[in-house]
Amino acid sequence: MAQKGxxxxxxxxxxxxxxxxxxxxxxxxxxxxxxNSHDASDxxxxxxxxxxxxxxxxxxxxNCRAWLLTILFNNFRNxxxxxxxxxxxxxxxxFERKIEAESLRPDSSNSNPETALSESGMEREVEAALxxxxxxxxxxxxxxxxxxxxxQEISQVLNIPIGTVxxxxxxxxxxxxxxxxxxxxxxxxxxx
Amino acid sequence: xxxxAYIAEFLTAHADGELSGExxxxxxxHIRGCTECAQRLAEERxxxxxxxxxxxxxxxxxxxxxxxxxxxxxxxxxxVAVRPRMPGMRxxxxxxxxxxxxxxxxxxxxxxxxxLNHRPAPAGEFPPFDAAIANYQRFQSNFAPNVPSGSPGExxxxxxxxxxxxxxxxxxxxxxxxxxxxxxxxxxGRMVTDTFYRADDGGTILCRFMTYxxxxxxxxxxxxxxxxxxxxxxxxxxxxxxxxxTGKYICILVSGEPMKKFMQDISASEY
Ligand SMILES: [Zn+2]
Numbered sequence: 001m002a003q004k005g006x007x008x009x010x011x012x013x014x015x016x017x018x019x020x021x022x023x024x025x026x027x028x029x030x031x032x033x034x035x036n037s038h039d040a041s042d043x044x045x046x047x048x049x050x051x052x053x054x055x056x057x058x059x060x061x062x063n064c065r066a067w068l069l070t071i072l073f074n075n076f077r078n079x080x081x082x083x084x085x086x087x088x089x090x091x092x093x094x095f096e097r098k099i100e101a102e103s104l105r106p107d108s109s110n111s112n113p114e115t116a117l118s119e120s121g122m123e124r125e126v127e128a129a130l131x132x133x134x135x136x137x138x139x140x141x142x143x144x145x146x147x148x149x150x151x152q153e154i155s156q157v158l159n160i161p162i163g164t165v166x167x168x169x170x171x172x173x174x175x176x177x178x179x180x181x182x183x184x185x186x187x188x189x190x191x192x
Numbered sequence: 193x194x195x196x197a198y199i200a201e202f203l204t205a206h207a208d209g210e211l212s213g214e215x216x217x218x219x220x221x222h223i224r225g226c227t228e229c230a231q232r233l234a235e236e237r238x239x240x241x242x243x244x245x246x247x248x249x250x251x252x253x254x255x256x257x258x259x260x261x262x263x264x265x266x267x268x269x270x271x272v273a274v275r276p277r278m279p280g281m282r283x284x285x286x287x288x289x290x291x292x293x294x295x296x297x298x299x300x301x302x303x304x305x306x307x308l309n310h311r312p313a314p315a316g317e318f319p320p321f322d323a324a325i326a327n328y329q330r331f332q333s334n335f336a337p338n339v340p341s342g343s344p345g346e347x348x349x350x351x352x353x354x355x356x357x358x359x360x361x362x363x364x365x366x367x368x369x370x371x372x373x374x375x376x377x378x379x380x381g382r383m384v385t386d387t388f389y390r391a392d393d394g395g396t397i398l399c400r401f402m403t404y405x406x407x408x409x410x411x412x413x414x415x416x417x418x419x420x421x422x423x424x425x426x427x428x429x430x431x432x433x434x435x436x437x438t439g440k441y442i443c444i445l446v447s448g449e450p451m452k453k454f455m456q457d458i459s460a461s462e463y
Contacts, residue, residue, distance in 0.1 A: 008271055012264070014379045016330065021322030023260070024427065027252040041256045048260050052267060126246055144208055145243040151210055170204040173239050180242070 015055050019048070022065045025147060026072055032142055033076050047072040066153035069143070073157055129179035137172030144169055193222045198229050207236035251428065261329065320407045320444065321426050323378070327386055328398040328429070328446040335388045337372030347373035351385045357401045357441050360387060366457040367391045378402070397457075398446040405440065409433065416451065421458070423451055430454045 026047060030040035051058075051071050058067050130138070143154045151169070155162040193202075202219045205211050211219055223230045339350035347370075348358035354375055363370075368389040378384050382403055389397040415422035415433065424431040432445040432454065447454045 008268060012268060013376065015264075016326040017319075017323045017379055020326050021317070021319060023252050023257065024249050027256065028248075028250045031250050032247065037253070041253070041259075044252070044256065045260050045263055049263055049267060052264055126242060130243070130246060141243050142247055145240045146247055146249070151205075151208070166205060166210075169208065173204060173236060176239055176243075177235065180239070 011055065015052055018058075018064050019051055019055070019068060022068050023048070025065055026068055029069060029072060029142065029147065030076075032138075033072075043072065043076060046075050050075065063149070063153055065147065066149055066157055069147060069149070070157045126180065129176055132179065133172060133175055137168055137175060140165060140168040141172045141176070193218055195222075195226060195229055198222045198226070199232060203229070203232060203236055207233060207240060257329070261333075318408055318410060318426070320402075320404075320409060320442075321424070321431055324398060324400050324431070324444045324446050325427060325429055327400075328396070331386070331388050331398060332396060335371055335374075337374055337388075339373045339375050341370075341372030344370060347387065350375060351401070354383050354385075356383055356385050357436060357443075359401070359436075359443070361389070361397075361399055361445070361461050363389050363397060363457060363461045365460040367393070368395070368397055368457070380406075395447070395449060400444040400446075401436075401441055402444075403440045404435070404442040407442075409442070418455055418458070423455065425451060432458060 023044070026044050027040060030043040030047075031037060034040040034043055047068065051068055054071075058064065133141070139158070140154060143149045143157060144151070149157065151162050151165045154165045158165070198219065202211065202215070202222075206216075206219045206223075223233060340346040344360045344362075348360055350373065352358035356375070360370070368391045371388040371390050373388075374386040376384055376386065384400055384402040387399040389399070410422070410424065410433070412422075412435075415424045417423075418432070420434060422433045424433065430447045430449055430451045432443075432447075434443040434445075435441075436443060445454075445458070447457070449457070
């Protein structure tokens with residue numbers, strides 16, 4: 001199974017060293033796709049198990065996170081069935097608040113006041129603008145800005161041409177920009 | 193290049209770091225001479241920051257992490273045991289459920305600790321820290337020494353025989369007992385030692401030694417300085433990074449304790 005002829009124990013260790021560090025990244029993406037934490041957990045677990053089974057197909061030296069996200073998106077699109085369970089959080093806003101507590105916000109303590117978001121009505125506007133983006137635009141923005149993948153890697157993850165990635169990023173950001181213009185002017189991000 | 197061409201063709205890719213060579217040169221040349229487009233580029237980057245800030249990393253809940261590790265163990269067992277079970281017999285689920293619970297509990301505590309003891313994480317990702325944490329998590333339920341571990345001296349000898357530091361921490365003053373040691377080879381070929389400590393209250397510490405050439409580590413002067421050590425809160429764990437005076441080796445300590453408490457343990461102990 002292991003491409004380097006290792007024992008299964010070595011395979012496991014290699015998997016833990018190379019793939020598991022991306023668990024939080026996968027969970028983050030899964031929560032955004034599934035929009036509830038139960039289904040997100042199932043999706044991540046399925047993804048990890050599949051990746052483990054096919055780990056010999058992972059090309060050493062390439063971006064492991066991109067490879068894992070490819071599996072996650074495939075699982076989400078093909079195998080994933082929205083469960084019959086009730087969604088634990090009703091509205092998108094409630095859902096955001098619920099996972100807010102779980103979020104890592106490494107910049108929040110010393111972030112630039114220009115881009116820092118206050119606990120205000122404006123914050124809700126930002127949330128609304130992000131939620132209003134159609135899925136295909138939201139997905140590429142998450143892949144480029146949160147997952148920090150290159151256009152080439154996103155093209156692999158979503159199985160779309162690289163030109164489409166670029167135009168979706170561009171379009172998605174313009175939509176976001178328009179929606180946030182009023183907000184941004186007020187905060188000084190956009191001067192007019 | 194005019195502004196229309198810059199915004200239509202270059203702006204997005206420029207903000208995303210997707211330009212190189214001649215294209216990058218042209219884009220930067222335009223930005224230097226055009227304050228309007230420079231402003232647009234700044235806005236594009238601000239939008240990226242907003243997405244990152246509002247849709248940033250969500251920590252995997254400890255119980256999800258625990259059940260994924262348990263599922264991997266189950267997959268390993270299925271791969272090893274080629275159907276020795278009787279027909280119709282169900283998978284031995286009980287075994288991994290039994291340890292998944294304490295594992296999840298330890299992770300819950302580590303998680304709560306982070307919230308109570310919130311410190312900025314080091315910017316970026318550090319695979320050596322990730323690898324140490326992966327082993328630390330795994331050893332909670334299953335630590336199997338692979339070097340003679342009857343006494344600290346035996347462990348130190350085994351490490352030294354593989355040209356690795358023979359230092360061992362003595363955490364006994366803080367209630368930790370030495371469980372044992374492992375020597376393993378990492379995927380890039382370098383050898384690493386893992387020494388594992390456990391306290392009666394269930395707390396654990398992992399100590400790793402390895403060479404640090406070509407490893408992606410935080411900048412030398414980052415983290416919370418603590419004597420010659422550098423303390424970090426990273427993915428919910430407390431990490432103590434030390435560069436050994438001998439040169440090419442580092443020591444990475446991983447603990448689920450809050451940073452302050454772990455610093456007390458380290459002060460009370462010695463190599
Ligand atoms: Zn211009």
